[in-house]
Amino acid sequence: MLKIPYKSDEERAADLVTMLIAGHDTTAYQLSWAMIEISRNDQVKCKLQLELDEAMPHENDNLTADMINSMSYLDFVVKEVMRLWPVAAQGSARVTPCDIMLENCTIPKGATVLLPFYAMFRTADIKNAEMFIPERWSDLQADADATKLEEVFIPFSSGKRNCIGQNLAMWEMKHVIATIFHKFDLEFVGDVQTTYFLTLRPLNANFKITRRVQKKQI
Numbered sequence: 528m529l530k531i532p533y534k535s536d537e538e539r540a541a542d543l544v545t546m547l548i549a550g551h552d553t554t555a556y557q558l559s560w561a562m563i564e565i566s567r568n569d570q571v572k573c574k575l576q577l578e579l580d581e582a583m584p585h586e587n588d589n590l591t592a593d594m595i596n597s598m599s600y601l602d603f604v605v606k607e608v609m610r611l612w613p614v615a616a617q618g619s620a621r622v623t624p625c626d627i628m629l630e631n632c633t634i635p636k637g638a639t640v641l642l643p644f645y646a647m648f649r650t651a652d653i654k655n656a657e658m659f660i661p662e663r664w665s666d667l668q669a670d671a672d673a674t675k676l677e678e679v680f681i682p683f684s685s686g687k688r689n690c691i692g693q694n695l696a697m698w699e700m701k702h703v704i705a706t707i708f709h710k711f712d713l714e715f716v717g718d719v720q721t722t723y724f725l726t727l728r729p730l731n732a733n734f735k736i737t738r739r740v741q742k743k744q745i
Contacts, residue, residue, distance in 0.1 A: 553614045554696050556728040560612035561704055563732050564659045565604065566713035571661060575600055576739075579709040586710060586739075595701050603661035605700050609682040610648045611659055616727040618642035619684040645727065647679045712737045 533539040565572050578600045583590070595601070620641050627634040634640065649656045652675050654663075663676065683690035690696070707713070717733035 552726055552728075554699050556614045556726055557609060557612070557696075558700055558703055559729050559732055560614075561605065561608040561700065562707070562713060562734065563715055563717075563719055563729060564608055564611065565704070565708060566734060567715040568659055571604065571659070572708065572713075575604055575704075576708055579705055583705075583709055588709075590702055590705055595698070595705065598701075598705070599665075600661065601701055601705060603664040605697065605704065606664050606680070607659060607661040608700075610676070610680060611657075612727060612729075613644040613648060613682050614726045614728070615682070616643070616645035616723055618644040618647070619688070642681075642684075644682060648676075648682075650675075650679065710739060712739055 528539055528543060531539070533542075565575060578598050582594045582598055588594075618641055620639055623634055623636055623638045623640060625636045681689075683693035683696075714735040714737075715732070716735050717731045719732050720730040722728055722730055
């Protein structure tokens with residue numbers, strides 16, 4: 528940001544504050560949804576922890592980029608959480624550059640169009656759309672439903688105005704999820720509710736947490 532020719536330091540500082548605020552709540556709430564879904568789906572939790580244990584055989588292993596990139600199931604879990612509970616549920620807005628024909632409807636040039644991520648990612652074309660199934664991401668080419676999902680899955684929006692912090696957000700989510708579930712077992716004991724104001728966030732999310740016993744390596 529120091530290299531960008533802002534008109535003043537005040538404008539540069541304003542953009543910096545915007546990025547920090549926008550990235551703080553969104554990532555935190557997305558992590559909350561991840562902890563909820565993983566902890567109340569035992570098969571998912573066991574499969575994830577098996578992958579984590581293979582990548583990090585010792586409790587005090589430090590995560591590296593190579594470790595995180597090698598864990599495919601962790602990637603599936605993060606994508607499925609963002610599909611089912613996109614914190615930017617209302618999606619992004621775009622202005623049409625020209626008239627667009629959509630079935631029997633014409634969207635005129637200059638219209639503001641909203642892309643509701645929450646509805647898009649739960650479309651009826653996606654099999655078992657209301658269920659948390661990370662495995663749906665395992666083979667996008669062979670599964671027609673998964674291919675359809677890949678086409679509409681844009682949690683960080685797309686194009687020139689997509690989220691500039693998406694790589695950092697993905698790294699943060701994977702790093703935190705891997706660290707927590709590698710060291711601890713979480714049991715969801717709450718009665719979760721949802722609320723939405725700018726971001727989709729959970730309420731009454733409570734957990735019973737116990738430290739995992741790491742197996743000694745021979």
